[in-house]
Amino acid sequence: MTSNGLVRLCHLYPDHLNIYADRGNIAVFQRRLEWRGLAMEVVEVGPGDAIPPHCNLYYLGGGQDRDQELVAADLAGKARPLRDAAAGGAVVLGVCGGYQLLGHGYTGAGGRRMPGIGLLDLETTAGEPRLIGDVVLDVTLEGWTGTVVGYENHAGRTHLGAGCTPLGHVRRGWGNNGADGGEGAVVGRTVGTYLHGPLLPKNPRLADILLGWALDHAGLPPVLAPLDDSLEQDAHTVAITRTGRKR
Numbered sequence: 607m608t609s610n611g612l613v614r615l616c617h618l619y620p621d622h623l624n625i626y627a628d629r630g631n632i633a634v635f636q637r638r639l640e641w642r643g644l645a646m647e648v649v650e651v652g653p654g655d656a657i658p659p660h661c662n663l664y665y666l667g668g669g670q671d672r673d674q675e676l677v678a679a680d681l682a683g684k685a686r687p688l689r690d691a692a693a694g695g696a697v698v699l700g701v702c703g704g705y706q707l708l709g710h711g712y713t714g715a716g717g718r719r720m721p722g723i724g725l726l727d728l729e730t731t732a733g734e735p736r737l738i739g740d741v742v743l744d745v746t747l748e749g750w751t752g753t754v755v756g757y758e759n760h761a762g763r764t765h766l767g768a769g770c771t772p773l774g775h776v777r778r779g780w781g782n783n784g785a786d787g788g789e790g791a792v793v794g795r796t797v798g799t800y801l802h803g804p805l806l807p808k809n810p811r812l813a814d815i816l817l818g819w820a821l822d823h824a825g826l827p828p829v830l831a832p833l834d835d836s837l838e839q840d841a842h843t844v845a846i847t848r849t850g851r852k853r
Contacts, residue, residue: 613639613646613820616661618684619669619677620650623704626759626802628667631701634806634813635663642831644821653680657687662820663697664688666704668802671714671732674703678720681707685723692725695823697816698796701805705790705798706730706762715761726791726798727769730762737761740849741781741801743774743789748815753777755808755845756801764800766791773799778849795819808845810838 617632636646649658653676657664669677692698698708706712709728712720736759743754754774763783766772772782773790781789782800790799797816799805806813814830822828 611644611826613644613663613817613824613826614658614661615646615648615663615665615820616658617648617650618664618666618681618704619652620667621652622673622677623667623669625670625673626668626702627804628665628701628802630804631667631699631806632665634804634810635817638810638813638817638830638833641833644826653677657684657691659687659691661691661696662823663699663816664691666698666700666707668702668704670703671718674707674712674714674720675718678707678712678722681723682721685725688723689725692794692796695795695819697819697823698725699816700726700796700798701802702758702760702800705800706764708796708798709764709791712762725796726793727767728764728791728798729767730764732761733763734761737780737784737800739779740845741779741789742777742846742849743779743781743801744777745774745812747773747792747812748818750811750815752811753842753846754801754812755842756799756805757803758800759802760800762800764791769793773797795823808838808841810835810842
């Protein structure tokens with residue numbers, strides 16, 4: 607933990623899991639802290655690198671099946687320190703492929719099994735057709751109720767176990783599996799979702815919830831001063847309107 611106005615983020619496999627503008631999410635974290643007089647240090651971790659135990663937020667982005675295969679076994683070897691970090695209150699965010707690998711595993715096309723780390727109680731198996739399109743979710747998280755928007759493009763059918771709950775309920779889109787109405791998963795401060803594009807620029811409230819958790823883990827006041835989010839909210843509204851639904 608830290609207490610000097612600095613939040614530390616561990617970006618896992620930035621050269622492999624970065625297909626959906628994932629660095630945009632990190633940029634949002636950094637700028638929203640900077641606008642409040644705080645700072646973020648980003649530590650990049652690749653295959654063979656140790657997990658830094660001092661980070662407050664751990665991030666896994668999206669990748670194609672072949673990219674996930676390249677890192678899945680290495681990530682499985684990092685499962686214990688990641689689980690320990692989450693148990694200690696650190697934030698973990700997984701998007702798309704990273705979300706799948708936070709579960710028990712992903713069985714890709716052709717039956718190839720990729721191990722997960724079991725941080726989220728879920729299983730994913732590839733199916734047809736791909737689930738593609740804009741998404742609007744109804745979300746209740748950390749006392750906040752609102753909408754989260756994004757874009758999904760995945761073959762995976764993800765089914766949650768009893769150990770976690772959906773991030774949100776699908777108002778528009780496919781979600782985890784196109785059948786049960788749930789999207790994403792949450793347990794403690796670990797969040798997984800299929801929404802990318804990237805996720806956070808159009809969802810400032812979600813970004814601030816995650817940052818508040820990270821600040822708390824860093825030993826800093828978790829209450830963030832309000833920002834002028836009019837541009838972000840305009841983008842959020844456009845995303846909802848594009849689906850044919852209005853707020």
